[in-house]
Every structure is written in structure tokens, then in C-alpha cells.
Amino acid sequence: MRRDVFQAIADPTRRDIISLIAHQSLNLNSIAEKFEMSRPAISQHIKVLKECGIVIVNQEGRERYCEVQPRKLKELDDWLEPFRQIWESRFDKLDNLLEEIKSKSN
Amino acid sequence: MRRDVFQAIADPTRRDIISLIAHQSLNLNSIAEKFEMSRPAISQHIKVLKECGIVIVNQEGRERYCEVQPRKLKELDDWLEPFRQIWESRFDKLDNLLEEIKSKSN
DNA sequence: AATATACGTAAGCATTTACTTACACAAAAA
DNA sequence: TTTTTGTGTAAGTAAATGCTTACGTATATT
Known part of the structure; x- marks a missing residue:
């Protein structure tokens, strides 16, 4: 499976996620609320962004805060x-x- | 079918094509020669690049010269x-x- | 006029993508 | 301790993607 930045930003939802959390980390549910698709769908998008290094996830209790790595x-x-x-x-x-x-x- | 710049450059072959013809237009066969896939495959990639405006095609006789539109x-x-x-x-x-x-x- | 060249495109196919629903599980709250 | 909350992941599915081979066609060459 190719997993690079180019492929990651090809999807418009993923671009929206990146823009959404560019200035403040958000946990997964907060992100999912902003979109009209299921939570697991967002979870899978985050997984892609994580695997290619655009996003890192910081667990705090049961919440996972997603943070953009602009350098990527x-x-x-x-x-x-x-x-x-x-x-x-x-x-x-x-x-x-x-x-x-x-x-x-x- | 989505057809935007983001989706177009997601494919590594298409990125290579863009780099190849960035400074000099080439006709389709000349482009295809540089890759290890069939000519029709390249033709289809060019079609995508054309449809999203990254490349324009100038016909000269039976040859089609592909030119990058960097502005895009x-x-x-x-x-x-x-x-x-x-x-x-x-x-x-x-x-x-x-x-x-x-x-x-x- | 016959042949060769430079394409575009259709059909077929395996793989990937982008979702869904269903389920499992750990952490927090009650 | 039971329940709720926040999440990951598996399985299923429709559609998209990236290729192939086969074929058609316009332009150039012989």
C-alpha cells in the first residue's frame, strides 16, 4: 500500500481534517462531529494521515488528540x-x- | 469522477510525467518511452492531467505535444x-x- | 495507393479506496 | 460495580483506479 503525503491529501475529507486541526489539536469525536460521515470513516482517515506522518496522535485518558505536523x-x-x-x-x-x-x- | 490537481498528482507516474515535460514539451510516444508501462497507460495518465488542467496538448500533424501549465x-x-x-x-x-x-x- | 506511424479509446480485470454497520475494549463517570 | 464514553478494527460493498490487450483512425511516408 502506497502511503505518502501526495496520496494522503488527494482525498478532500482528509484535506478538510488537516485544515480543521491545523491550529488546534482535536480529539477524534470532535473531528467526526464536523463531518457528515460516520466516526469510523473519520478514524480511518486519521489512520492514513498518521501512517504518512501528517498527523500524530496524543492519547489523554480515553481521548486521542490529533495534531498536525506541518513540517510533513x-x-x-x-x-x-x-x-x-x-x-x-x-x-x-x-x-x-x-x-x-x-x-x-x- | 473527481478531477482535481490533488488527485492528479497523487499518482507517482503522473508526477514523473509532469517533471519530465516541465521544461520541454514532448509528444506522447517520447513520454511513453521513458516509462516501463504501455503507451495506452501513459495516454490515460495524460488524459487525467489534461482534464484537470495541468497539461495542455498541442497537435502537430499526427503528433501530440504535451505541455505543462505550471500555473495550475x-x-x-x-x-x-x-x-x-x-x-x-x-x-x-x-x-x-x-x-x-x-x-x-x- | 499501400503501408507505417502516432495516437485515442473501449473492454476487461485485479486492486485500492472510501465508505458502512457491527462489535470489542479500555478509561471515566455514576 | 455497572454504565457510559471514546475509540480501533473487522467485514462487507460499491465505485474508482491503474493497468493490459485489441482495435480504430487520422496523418505521414513510400
């Missing part, structure tokens, strides 16, 4: 780096301008 | 932005340092 998301940023240089280049900015002009004429 | 990858960058602020923060850098020290002691 830097792997995505690193992959993007070479492309960032391209879209920030002058030529790509020109493309952007032309695209804007075209969309305004519609 | 900026959607990823945009999603990452709020997390970038976290991993660049002082606290996360401290975490990083502690992590480094820990790994050196092994």
Missing part, C-alpha cells in the same frame, strides 16, 4: 519548488496576462 | 500557504531543531 507538508512544497520557479518567471506571467485579457473579452 | 500547480501552493506559515514559525523551527538533536543521538 513541506514535502509537498519541496516537490513544487522547481515548478514555482517556472510560474514565477516572466514568460509565465505574460501567459497569465494574456489569459486575463482573454477572459475579460468574454 | 499553484493551486497546490495556495492550499499549502496557511501551513507554510506554521512550519516557518519559530515554534516549528524549534521542533525541527529538537528533532535534529534527537536523530543525531541515535
Whole structure:
């Protein structure tokens, strides 16, 4: 089973979970409350996020607090780096301008 | 069928294709040559990349040149932005340092 | 005109994914 | 001690994914 950051963030629910707990750890039930799917479904998503290192789980009593490891998301940023240089280049900015002009004429 | 940038880059072959043609457009057969899977498999990957806007295809005679649209990858960058602020923060850098020290002691 | 090349796409198939319900179990509360 | 709460996990399932081989078709070459 592939279990990397790219595969983990491919699912929109998992992206929402990451955003939800980015600034404050939440226990599993609190997370699950925010979604319209079953608790076990969320539990399985957390498992994926945990296995690829995006989330770590801190047990406190019977509760499990899920905490994001933002550094792990830097792997995505690193992959993007070479492309960032391209879209920030002058030529790509020109493309952007032309695209804007075209969309305004519609 | 979901067809977004996140899902598109989840597949390692597709990421390799993007990297391969990032700086120079290539026609489909030239791309397929670089991989150990069949041409139709690559064709289907290109279709996904095309449908989500990462790649555009320019036909020249019977050849189809595949060109990356780096701007599209900026959607990823945009999603990452709020997390970038976290991993660049002082606290996360401290975490990083502690992590480094820990790994050196092994 | 016949052949070769560069594709796209359909059909089939094994595997993975994203859920569900049902159940088990440890920790906390009563 | 019994019950409630917070959770993980197993089993089942429908749909999606990533491939393959087979075939069709437009463009170029001979």
C-alpha cells in the first residue's frame, strides 16, 4: 500500500481534517462531529494521515488528540519548488496576462 | 469522477510525467518511452492531467505535444500557504531543531 | 495507393479506496 | 460495580483506479 503525503491529501475529507486541526489539536469525536460521515470513516482517515506522518496522535485518558505536523507538508512544497520557479518567471506571467485579457473579452 | 490537481498528482507516474515535460514539451510516444508501462497507460495518465488542467496538448500533424501549465500547480501552493506559515514559525523551527538533536543521538 | 506511424479509446480485470454497520475494549463517570 | 464514553478494527460493498490487450483512425511516408 502506497502511503505518502501526495496520496494522503488527494482525498478532500482528509484535506478538510488537516485544515480543521491545523491550529488546534482535536480529539477524534470532535473531528467526526464536523463531518457528515460516520466516526469510523473519520478514524480511518486519521489512520492514513498518521501512517504518512501528517498527523500524530496524543492519547489523554480515553481521548486521542490529533495534531498536525506541518513540517510533513513541506514535502509537498519541496516537490513544487522547481515548478514555482517556472510560474514565477516572466514568460509565465505574460501567459497569465494574456489569459486575463482573454477572459475579460468574454 | 473527481478531477482535481490533488488527485492528479497523487499518482507517482503522473508526477514523473509532469517533471519530465516541465521544461520541454514532448509528444506522447517520447513520454511513453521513458516509462516501463504501455503507451495506452501513459495516454490515460495524460488524459487525467489534461482534464484537470495541468497539461495542455498541442497537435502537430499526427503528433501530440504535451505541455505543462505550471500555473495550475499553484493551486497546490495556495492550499499549502496557511501551513507554510506554521512550519516557518519559530515554534516549528524549534521542533525541527529538537528533532535534529534527537536523530543525531541515535 | 499501400503501408507505417502516432495516437485515442473501449473492454476487461485485479486492486485500492472510501465508505458502512457491527462489535470489542479500555478509561471515566455514576 | 455497572454504565457510559471514546475509540480501533473487522467485514462487507460499491465505485474508482491503474493497468493490459485489441482495435480504430487520422496523418505521414513510400
